[in-house]
Amino acid sequence: MLADRTRRIQPSGIRKIFELVAAMKDPIDFSIGQADFDVPEEVKEAAVRAIREGFNKYTVTQGIPELNERVMAYVRERHGFAPGASLITAGVSGGLLLSYLVLLDPGDEILIPDPYFIMYKVLADLLGATALCYDTHPDFRIRREVLEHLVTARTKAILLNSPANPTGRVFSGAELRMVADFARAHGLWVISDEIYDAFVYEVEYHSVSEFHEKTILLSGFSKTYGMPGWRIGYAVGPPEALEAMKTLQQFTFVCANTPAQKAALYALENDCSDQVKAYRGKRDLVVSMLGDVYDLIPPEGSFYAYPRLPDGIAGADFVKRALQDKVLVVPGTAFSRHDTHFRLSFAARDDVLERGLALLREQGRRGPRRP
Ligand code: PMP
Numbered sequence: 001m002l003a004d005r006t007r008r009i010q011p012s013g014i015r016k017i018f019e020l021v022a023a024m025k026d027p028i029d030f031s032i033g034q035a036d037f038d039v040p041e042e043v044k045e046a047a048v049r050a051i052r053e054g055f056n057k058y059t060v061t062q063g064i065p066e067l068n069e070r071v072m073a074y075v076r077e078r079h080g081f082a083p084g085a086s087l088i089t090a091g092v093s094g095g096l097l098l099s100y101l102v103l104l105d106p107g108d109e110i111l112i113p114d115p116y117f118i119m120y121k122v123l124a125d126l127l128g129a130t131a132l133c134y135d136t137h138p139d140f141r142i143r144r145e146v147l148e149h150l151v152t153a154r155t156k157a158i159l160l161n162s163p164a165n166p167t168g169r170v171f172s173g174a175e176l177r178m179v180a181d182f183a184r185a186h187g188l189w190v191i192s193d194e195i196y197d198a199f200v201y202e203v204e205y206h207s208v209s210e211f212h213e214k215t216i217l218l219s220g221f222s223k224t225y226g227m228p229g230w231r232i233g234y235a236v237g238p239p240e241a242l243e244a245m246k247t248l249q250q251f252t253f254v255c256a257n258t259p260a261q262k263a264a265l266y267a268l269e270n271d272c273s274d275q276v277k278a279y280r281g282k283r284d285l286v287v288s289m290l291g292d293v294y295d296l297i298p299p300e301g302s303f304y305a306y307p308r309l310p311d312g313i314a315g316a317d318f319v320k321r322a323l324q325d326k327v328l329v330v331p332g333t334a335f336s337r338h339d340t341h342f343r344l345s346f347a348a349r350d351d352v353l354e355r356g357l358a359l360l361r362e363q364g365r366r367g368p369r370r371p
């Protein structure tokens with residue numbers, strides 16, 4: 001008999017779409033959560049060099065010192081504050097698991113956004129903790145009264161994700177200050193997932209770490225440098241939490257991928273402004289081709305758009321209809337209790353993006369009438 005948690009936790013809805021894609025000829029895949037560009041050449045070279053030079057053993061648990069120093073310096077330059085400690089993790093996913101492990105006992109509660117990246121909920125379930133959703137619909141902003149309504153004596157942490165998956169929202173300094181105030185008032189930790197921090201379009205970008213000391217900031221290399229398969233990320237924050245995460249890393253991941261740690265040093269030196277500019281162009285294309293047909297909040301960051309479904313159609317039916325055109329999108333129900341939106345990733349080649357958006361535009365125009 002397998003453990004109860006195997007029955008509590010179902011495979012991700014997005015994985016099902018991945019399986020569909022694998023079986024399709026020439027799909028227009030807007031379901032994917034990874035950049036369409038490849039790893040920069042010098043970063044690839046650095047990884048190959050590291051493997052050839054014998055960097056294939058374990059590293060120290062916290063990751064090689066030069067990468068930790070570089071990450072600390074990067075965060076200092078970007079956000080203007082000096083984190084107390086850092087840890088190189090097995091992707092942001094690794095950082096998320098370790099953060100949950102060090103903050104949540106069984107029965108504890110964590111506040112997560114709705115819509116949310118699915119892992120935020122599943123990790124709580126795994127640990128016997130409860131994830132309570134703070135609803136950000138309809139404009140995907142955080143409201144203090146919603147947070148106050150949910151918080152209890154068992155609440156230990158609040159999770160923030162900005163730029164957000166799936167909505168593309170970037171929280172303003174004022175919003176983050178409000179969350180910091182709320183967290184302070186209730187003695188909460190903040191886990192801040194900033195994996196899309198490179199993809200910010202026009203708006204000003206802040207980390208909640210600037211306003212709240214008890215923050216574990218998670219970010220990494222998967223999205224920014226097109227290397228999600230290399231499984232490398234980082235966590236920074238107060239030594240109290242980071243030391244505990246390091247201890248638990250010893251007994252779980254052991255260390256992050258060794259050659260990828262060497263290569264990540266070069267990744268951080270890489271100027272990715274051209275990629276970000278290209279993604280801003282893709283965002284603009286989405287807004288110009290879908291904005292007058294769908295109710296769509298223009299994404300301020302990440303590479304997702306989250307349009308409202310046409311009136312009177314369920315997400316699953318809309319996704320099926322789009323599939324008839326070979327366009328793959330994800331129903332909002334994969335991220336939310338509300339069946340009101342769908343997610344499209346615009347991390348696709350421009351010609352593919354244009355073709356798919358034209359088809360989605362048609363779908364939106366048809367509304368609920370087509371059987
Ligand atoms: N957080 C968010 C919001 C994500 O969208 C993803 C990837 N889809 C992750 C974390 C996981 O990132 P990593 O590949 O670094 O584990």
